Amino acid sequence: MSEFIPHTPQDQRQMLQTIGLSSIEELFSDIPQQILQRYRPLGLEPESELEVARHLRALAKKNANPDENICFIGGGIYDHYLPSVIDYFLQRGEFLTAYTPYQPEISQGTLTVLFEYQTMVAELTGMDVANASLYDGSTALAEAMLLARRVSGRSKFLMAQSLNPNYQAVLRTYAWAADLELITVPLDRNGQLDRSFLRQRLNSNDDIGGLLMQTPNFWGLIEDLSGLKELLGPALLCVSVNPIAAGLLEPPGACGADIVTGEGQVLGNAPNFGGPLLGLFACHKSYLRQLPGHVVGRTVDLDERTGYVMTLQAREQHIRRERATSNICTNQTLLALASTIYLASLGRQGLRRVAELCAQKAHYLAERIAALPGYALRWSGAPFFNEFAITTPVAPQTLLDHLRRRGILGGLSLEPYGDGQTLLIAVTERRSRAELDAYLQALKELKA
Amino acid sequence: MSAKSGQTIFDLGRPGRYALSLPELDVSARPIETLIPKRLLRQEAPRLPEVSQVELVRHYTRLATKNYGVDSGIYPLGSCTMKYNPRINEQLARLPGFAGAHPLQGEALSQGSLELLYRLGRWLSVIAGLDETTLQPAAGAHSELTGMMLIRRYFEAQGQQEQRRLILLPDSAHGTNPSSAHLAGFEVQEVSSDERGMVDPVALARQVDERVAGIMLTVPNTLGIFESDILEVSEIIHRAGGFVYCDGANLNSIVGRARPGDFGADIVHFNLHKTFGTPHGSGGPGAGGIAVEKRLVPYLPVPLVVRREDGQYALDYQRPQSIGRLQAFYGNFAVLVRAYAYIRMLGDAGLREVSGGAVLGANYLKERLKKIYRLPYDRLCKHEFVLSGAGLAPEVHTLDIAKRLIDYGIHPPTIYFPLIVHEALMIEPTETSSLEELDEFVEAMSQIAKEAQESPELLQEAPHHTPVRRLDDVRAARHPVTVWPAG
Amino acid sequence: MPYPSEFKYSKEHEWVKREDGTIRMGITEYAQGELGDVVYVELPQVGHQVKQGEGLATVESVKSVSDVFAPVSGKISEVNQALEDRPELINQSAHEQGWLCCIEMSDPAELEALMDAAAYQQHIGSLSE
Structure with a gap:
């Protein structure tokens, strides 16, 4: 009997009796025999906590030790x-082991945190609204592209060559699946977005749905966003940012950006060999009902007390199914919690x-x-x-x-x-x- | 002690307070404008909270106490597999060699991470009964999207992309299924469940033609029923040249006993945060992953973790037919560490016990509760079953039953899903609920059934003892306030 | 008698009121009741051409979203801007203040295919059985 499964042999007998069966195996009699007979085990003996911990410590030591590198x-x-208060809250079972807050009366902790998080993301990016997070910075930018397609009805997108190459790769995958075309905007001689190319491409045709770019860019250079929105016209300006830099730099929202995304790992989350990460997503309020993923809103209860709920759910996959704004179902709440506490600490x-x-x-x-x-x-x-x-x-x-x-x-x-x-x-x-x-x-x- | 309802961190503090001191600059300071032109600089500091550390700790402690997690009590949320999350895994995921590992530090300095990913991938391939696994997808829905992309790329390679446009889905499917298929460029078509709650092979055969790229099936399905005709269903799809995609959301009920590859699945996705005991984190991060059969291996996302002949682990980018990348790096590594440790602790015997315990608990609850509530599909169930909350009393709905359960200190089941059951209550106790807890749940449910008849307002006004009572969803959606300060 | 006799009705629960060559339309009292509290309405753009039977608007409640179909073909000539701030008008006054849009008909004969009030009431009667 595993320490995680509390059924004693006597409990099992009692439960089986209620069901009217005599063995656990009979509970699987609805699975065709030939399927059960094909089963092959992993060949793994159960290990105690102590043994597993010993093994994983040895495995972790095969990586570079961050204390010595x-x-x-x-x-x-x-x-x-990473401020010490963060991990204390990440390990609280009420945050760690809860599900998505579908029952708001017993989820006000999570919902309040996400409301705070949305506020902070909107503030750092200079945008009106933000969602409750996406998988990572790269998929957040891909979702920005999909939103821009929905609202512009256009299927060609400009992608900056100065964008992180891994993000470019993710955009290419999503663009292929969504039948979108990506046109690369080359670097100018300073390693930034080539504006003359941009001007030329935008003048020649009005078929562009948006520009996908990053600041600071892959080479660490700060892109000058001023005047870009004017060049783009109805095409959407989608900018991926580093939210730490947002402490110092003019936010894209002040420069006319339509959608601002980013990677939130820097806000109080460990590198973790690249995952899980935190996709920031903020936009102009006119696109509020086009947001992908969860959004938390403020409201009142029966006694007029303030509280929070997941809202605008008719956008989401569990209601709109194939016409949803995104297929995303989870968000990255625990990392959003870390980031909220990080920003509140600073x-x-x-x-x-x-x-x-x-x-x-x-x-x-x-x-x-x-x-x-x-x-x-x-x-x-x-x-x-x-x-x-x-x-x-x-x-x-x-x-x-x-x-x-x-x-x-x-x-x-x-x-x-x-x-x-x-x-x-x-x-x-x-x-x-x-x-x-x-x-x-x-x-x-x-x-x- | 109770703070104002709805209070946020922005409502606390005073200008000038802070919760973390920072080191002084230890290199020669230069005016910032000489480093970055002034026009690029923020004119005003962002409006973030200004609180002391003690205010901050008390605020988030107060908020934590307003949440209910698996650590708080039974959490029978159908289709979500809210099982206990072993505490040791929190320590292991935080080992400095793992948590501090930079994804770009190079293969030589990442052998521990890569070995873990490789071994976990191998295990999951065996558990799926398939050939190769990628752990790059960040979650279940992300896995579905990846799987749909693989199918599309396969047919592109065969020159059949114009023809194979259709993905079939039972009407009991999770909403992510049609949404993911659509995002990958497919049209979706529903397959009706029959009176047993299953896909009817005869009806399916009539619906299938050469346009079908595949079917997405959740096995066992969202009614908790194992599709007993699954072998015929798979064969029909395969004969028509399509793929069988198995949504592994409900794998907890067959793990250690039956493998999707053995009933015809060509692609299986894993929700490691369900079956393999990693915490749900109030809605994420989870971790995904998909196992595929041979024909689809060339199209898997890059990079793929491989073991070289010299025993070194590596990231393989030389995969010209790959669909590309699905996220910036290699998957939700810290979640995968927990899943790896979980599988090791359980071993084969433990995994078998997981599905045995999950199915035992669900059938026990079903047998006891069907005497009190309507059970539209009364069959042997797997890890979950679906009751209907209709018919207890006039003007009492499933929502009321769910909210009243909260008063009994119990997290409600999933409600109003699947859509094919009127007033659905979808109950999944998982193997980690003890017999005493299951009995307490039955007791609460039967009390509620009585209350529904004797004093329905107790249900209609529930919950009564929570930090807030029922919230006005309509107001939230009509006049959205999604950032502070509220309008 | 909540269903005005001068209106025509579609099976999908749209009402149509003829105003010369133009029609005004909305969703019926029955439809708003089934939907529950409307929280958002996505309206078509003025000038947009629609064909009979095509989706032209969506109406959202908290937990559902429904398509509204064009009862006739033509050009959208006006939309009810008031719904942007007050979607609840559909619940409060489905047949009057909660109208959705006006369409300049390209083929007035299409009106013939719609039901009159008595037939529509029979239709919804059959649905609730």
């Missing part, structure tokens, strides 16, 4: 500090300070690396936030191996992404001066 890798996932000034710490430290490191002989900023004509690309005098992998021997995960080689001799380096507030200097020292030693 200082992380300068970004590319969509960043190594920010508060109004704290988020800006985290963003400033990231930017200052990244610039400190970038300038000093670029000053080393043989190194240069890949793009020097555009501002960056906390991530930057460096061209290197040796193969990036050689450099990464060298740094790794000094306990540094030095960044992301862009060779596989078609940008040879280039390293993408991310710096967060967690990196101390000593760690930045250690990075520089290691590069100098390689030279010697």
